[in-house]
Amino acid sequence: MTADRTGTRGPDPALVDDCVHCGFCLPTCPTYVLWGEEMDSPRGRIHLMQQSIDTGQVTDAMSQHWDACLGCMACVTACPSGVQYDRLIEQTRALVEHEHERSRSERALRGLIFATFPYSRRLRLLRGPLRVAQRTGLDRALRRTGLLDRLAPSLAAMERLAPRIGRADALPERATARGERRAVVGLLTGCVQGAFFPGVNAATVRVLTAEGCDVVIPPGQGCCGALSVHNGRDEEARAFARGVVDTFDRAGVDQVVVNAAGCGSAMKEYADLLADDPAYAQRAQIFAGRVRDVAELLDELGPVAPRHPVEAVVAYHDACHLAHAQGVRMQPRRLLEAIPGVELREIPEPELCCGSAGVYNLLNPEPARELGKRKAANIVATGADVLVTANPGCLMQVAASLEAAARRQGGRPMRLAHTVEVIDAAIQGRPLS
Amino acid sequence: MTAAAIDPVAARARALLPPDAVITDPARLRTYECDGLAHYRVVPALVVIPEDSGQLAAVVRACAEHGVPFVARGSGTGLSGGALPHAEGVLVVTSRMRAISAVRADDQRAVVEPGVINLDVTKAATPGGYYYAPDPSSQQICSIGGNVAENSGGAHCLKYGFTTNHVLAADFVTAQGDTVRIGTAAPDSPGYDLLGAVIGSEGTLGVVTSVTLRLVRLPEEVRTMLVGFDSTDHAGAAVSAIIAAGIVPAAIEMMDALAIEAAEEAVHCHYPDGAGAVLVIELDGPAVEVEAEYVEVERLCREAGAFEQRVATDAVDRALIWKGRKSAFAAVGRISPDYIVQDGVIPRTALPEVLAAIAELSRSSGVRVANVFHAGDGNLHPLVLFDESHEGEGDAAEEVSGAILDLCIAHGGSITGEHGVGADKARYLPRMYDEADLDTMQLVRCAFDPQSIANPGKVFPTPRLCGEVPGRRSGVHPAQEAGLAEVF
Numbered sequence: 001m002t003a004d005r006t007g008t009r010g011p012d013p014a015l016v017d018d019c020v021h022c023g024f025c026l027p028t029c030p031t032y033v034l035w036g037e038e039m040d041s042p043r044g045r046i047h048l049m050q051q052s053i054d055t056g057q058v059t060d061a062m063s064q065h066w067d068a069c070l071g072c073m074a075c076v077t078a079c080p081s082g083v084q085y086d087r088l089i090e091q092t093r094a095l096v097e098h099e100h101e102r103s104r105s106e107r108a109l110r111g112l113i114f115a116t117f118p119y120s121r122r123l124r125l126l127r128g129p130l131r132v133a134q135r136t137g138l139d140r141a142l143r144r145t146g147l148l149d150r151l152a153p154s155l156a157a158m159e160r161l162a163p164r165i166g167r168a169d170a171l172p173e174r175a176t177a178r179g180e181r182r183a184v185v186g187l188l189t190g191c192v193q194g195a196f197f198p199g200v201n202a203a204t205v206r207v208l209t210a211e212g213c214d215v216v217i218p219p220g221q222g223c224c225g226a227l228s229v230h231n232g233r234d235e236e237a238r239a240f241a242r243g244v245v246d247t248f249d250r251a252g253v254d255q256v257v258v259n260a261a262g263c264g265s266a267m268k269e270y271a272d273l274l275a276d277d278p279a280y281a282q283r284a285q286i287f288a289g290r291v292r293d294v295a296e297l298l299d300e301l302g303p304v305a306p307r308h309p310v311e312a313v314v315a316y317h318d319a320c321h322l323a324h325a326q327g328v329r330m331q332p333r334r335l336l337e338a339i340p341g342v343e344l345r346e347i348p349e350p351e352l353c354c355g356s357a358g359v360y361n362l363l364n365p366e367p368a369r370e371l372g373k374r375k376a377a378n379i380v381a382t383g384a385d386v387l388v389t390a391n392p393g394c395l396m397q398v399a400a401s402l403e404a405a406a407r408r409q410g411g412r413p414m415r416l417a418h419t420v421e422v423i424d425a426a427i428q429g430r431p432l433s
Numbered sequence: 434m435t436a437a438a439i440d441p442v443a444a445r446a447r448a449l450l451p452p453d454a455v456i457t458d459p460a461r462l463r464t465y466e467c468d469g470l471a472h473y474r475v476v477p478a479l480v481v482i483p484e485d486s487g488q489l490a491a492v493v494r495a496c497a498e499h500g501v502p503f504v505a506r507g508s509g510t511g512l513s514g515g516a517l518p519h520a521e522g523v524l525v526v527t528s529r530m531r532a533i534s535a536v537r538a539d540d541q542r543a544v545v546e547p548g549v550i551n552l553d554v555t556k557a558a559t560p561g562g563y564y565y566a567p568d569p570s571s572q573q574i575c576s577i578g579g580n581v582a583e584n585s586g587g588a589h590c591l592k593y594g595f596t597t598n599h600v601l602a603a604d605f606v607t608a609q610g611d612t613v614r615i616g617t618a619a620p621d622s623p624g625y626d627l628l629g630a631v632i633g634s635e636g637t638l639g640v641v642t643s644v645t646l647r648l649v650r651l652p653e654e655v656r657t658m659l660v661g662f663d664s665t666d667h668a669g670a671a672v673s674a675i676i677a678a679g680i681v682p683a684a685i686e687m688m689d690a691l692a693i694e695a696a697e698e699a700v701h702c703h704y705p706d707g708a709g710a711v712l713v714i715e716l717d718g719p720a721v722e723v724e725a726e727y728v729e730v731e732r733l734c735r736e737a738g739a740f741e742q743r744v745a746t747d748a749v750d751r752a753l754i755w756k757g758r759k760s761a762f763a764a765v766g767r768i769s770p771d772y773i774v775q776d777g778v779i780p781r782t783a784l785p786e787v788l789a790a791i792a793e794l795s796r797s798s799g800v801r802v803a804n805v806f807h808a809g810d811g812n813l814h815p816l817v818l819f820d821e822s823h824e825g826e827g828d829a830a831e832e833v834s835g836a837i838l839d840l841c842i843a844h845g846g847s848i849t850g851e852h853g854v855g856a857d858k859a860r861y862l863p864r865m866y867d868e869a870d871l872d873t874m875q876l877v878r879c880a881f882d883p884q885s886i887a888n889p890g891k892v893f894p895t896p897r898l899c900g901e902v903p904g905r906r907s908g909v910h911p912a913q914e915a916g917l918a919e920v921f
Binding site for chain 1: 453458460463465468469510528531548571573575699700760764766767
């Protein structure tokens with residue numbers, strides 16, 4: 001049974017009914033781990049969904065606990081009964097967006113985020129002024145306004161972490177495979193990835209071509225809609241999704257490669273998102289079947305380019321939207337372990353989200369900071385010297401948390417890299433920058 | 434009692450606990466209306482989530498002063514409704530009391546708060562070479578406090594014993610709100626075994642706030658086997674043969690075809706195709722011993738008709754075999770919208786007979802029953818499947834479920850092996866015990882909790898106040914008559 005996304009909104013009662021209340025989800029839920037409250041666990045949130053179905057109401061308490069969910073989907077992995085919490089929370093968030101009146105400052109904050117983040121050009125524009133603001137002390141004045149008080153910490157963290165703009169070479173529209181051509185793939189450059197981690201996109205193109213892929217990078221490809229769909233902005237998400245489907249259909253590629261976990265997970269679910277759109281339903285289904293995380297594709301293809309040694313003790317952090325939402329766990333580990341010189345270490349509490357969760361760390365800075373702190377401590381405990389993960393949100397959040405930990409305890413923060421940057425270094429025979 | 438009785442307790446809680454630790458909002462209260470047994474639901478009047486033993490004791494003391502019932506709850510995963518709230522009472526949730534205060538590998542002791550998750554004790558002890566042995570299927574989430582209340586078991590209790598064999602001492606908040614220490618860190622305490630009374634009392638005597646646990650040395654070798662049989666009869670014969678040979682495996686678990694189907698669908702555990710039953714057998718101990726036992730077990734299974742035997746090759750493989758077994762209850766949600774998890778015990782030798790009788794019950798009633806059980810110690814977990822949206826199916830399932838308990842009793846077994854009596858089985862208790870037995874238990878309860886405010890309505894079928902004189906005997910006691918006892 002599918003929910004009627006155009007008619008009555010809200011959680012599908014049949015999906016709510018799948019929950020048998022066993023509680024196996026609790027220990028993997030970041031907010032339950034933090035607060036130990038039933039209402040802030042997947043089981044409790046599903047119970048609140050049932051209540052909203054029964055009463056036809058969305059109360060402040062309900063929306064508060066749903067908003068507090070990071071959408072990390074660790075519970076989906078943990079659930080033995082196969083409850084589709086991912087679908088449920090998306091449906092519920094759409095209900096909240098459409099039927100629940102948020103406070104003015106909350107609306108303003110969300111408005112600002114969604115007017116900025118899905119647009120990589122606007123994001124790039126934001127970076128210059130931010131750096132100026134920090135240098136001149138203007139940010140302190142702005143912080144007094146309240147709204148920016150909530151935004152500033154995360155944006156400042158981004159600014160600290162982002163590679164300086166203008167350094168990365170512009171990506172070509174098409175890069176040709178080295179050696180025998182094994183596939184023609186499209187690359188989604190992503191909004192945050194593109195604006196803050198252009199080096200990751202450049203490394204992705206180098207690795208893919210070295211492994212025999214023609215890489216097509218359609219210009220003006222737009223946002224994939226992940227942030228929107230994960231925050232209940234379903235109409236907006238559908239509009240973005242149609243644009244992405246159009247763009248890559250025109251590009252004529254075998255597969256669409258994504259190097260940001262959040263984007264990949266949303267794109268693999270386009271079939272659900274556009275199910276009720278007769279013009280797109282079938283195309284979305286075909287498109288979703290073509291989407292691959294970069295690690296998934298490289299693992300499928302198998303290596304042809306020789307790897308040079310990279311001497312590094314690597315802690316690999318599972319991005320929630322890669323591990324829980326896409327089930328991609330072993331592929332990046334296999335790729336990293338295949339590099340001579342790399343020693344892979346596992347991070348304790350691997351299922352727990354780092355607190356990034358899309359724009360969660362902007363909307364809920366407090367719990368995000370606590371989770372980041374916990375994640376940083378677990379990462380440091382591995383004794384690794386490089387932290388590798390495959391999502392820009394995680395990279396920023398974990399970097400900020402590791403820096404804070406290093407400030408508290410002294411010592412240098414750990415180096416961070418995306419999976420493809422390590423592979424790139426191995427193929428190029430360069431040390432990891 | 435009037436609804437207003439809760440007000441002074443709520444006021445006291447607000448004065449002592451952080452604001453978010455005292456819950457009165459109706460929607461939030463309702464999320465606590467049930468534990469792991471979701472078809473019993475009662476919304477509590479108040480939920481408190483104390484952060485330490487002082488706060489917890491203060492709340493209980495306020496309850497005692499105002500005669501308000503309280504129910505303790507850990508992770509809310511119990512399967513007998515033991516943590517079902519009281520409509521006019523306080524639900525005391527221990528999920529924020531989760532400090533592991535000490536792990537002393539040298540002493541084989543750990544000291545933990547009641548909200549600590551069972552598996553987390555093992556995680557904390559493993560680096561030192563130890564682990565916590567009792568392992569309920571919900572070990573990844575169930576709390577030590579709940580384990581103590583229910584005297585929880587698990588797959589490995591066949592060899593290592595239940596919770597009661599692994600608790601040495603506890604700080605205990607009485608129903609009056611006083612904190613006392615029972616037991617000692619020593620292997621045995623002189624005097625009455627108060628700890629023995631408290632463990633398994635299902636929250637009817639008080640609440641533990643700190644528990645000293647025994648840790649067990651990690652075995653040198655663990656070998657996990659997955660054995661496929663065409664029927665539960667053959668699998669049962671293998672179990673009897675293994676035990677008769679004097680081998681005590683760490684665990685022998687059985688699942689029948691329907692349970693295998695559910696687990697396979699949930700966690701893709703790759704159990705043998707077309708098996709009518711599988712056994713999960715785990716051997717642990719010194720490597721030489723495990724090897725010798727393995728040879729024997731392999732032979733006995735083969736002779737009993739096993740068509741496939743697989744040994745876990747590594748830790749990942751072993752975890753997958755166990756995942757299939759430990760997810761089985763919740764996994765049944767994949768093949769049936771509703772189900773009852775039953776828990777009964779029979780002598781191991783009666784296994785084939787009782788399983789045949791259950792199959793007959795299922796056939797004659799048309800109610801599907803999946804079987805998952807700790808075969809080694811005869812602890813059955815029949816899963817009775819139904820669909821609540823079909824009129825009458827719930828009642829039919831309930832009837833089959835009750836009839837299974839009757840079978841257990843008739844074969845000299847018990848109505849619960851490890852899930853507890855709770856709210857669910859209180860009505861079956863008189864089928865096991867006569868009036869005099871129940872009266873004696875009631876006397877113990879009244880000694881601890883004269884006001885009957887600690888988890889009232891659980892375990893015992895008829896609520897009785899402690900002022901009543903239970904079943905007074907008339908005439909001379911036979912022991913007195915025989916000159917063996919005298920009346921003070």
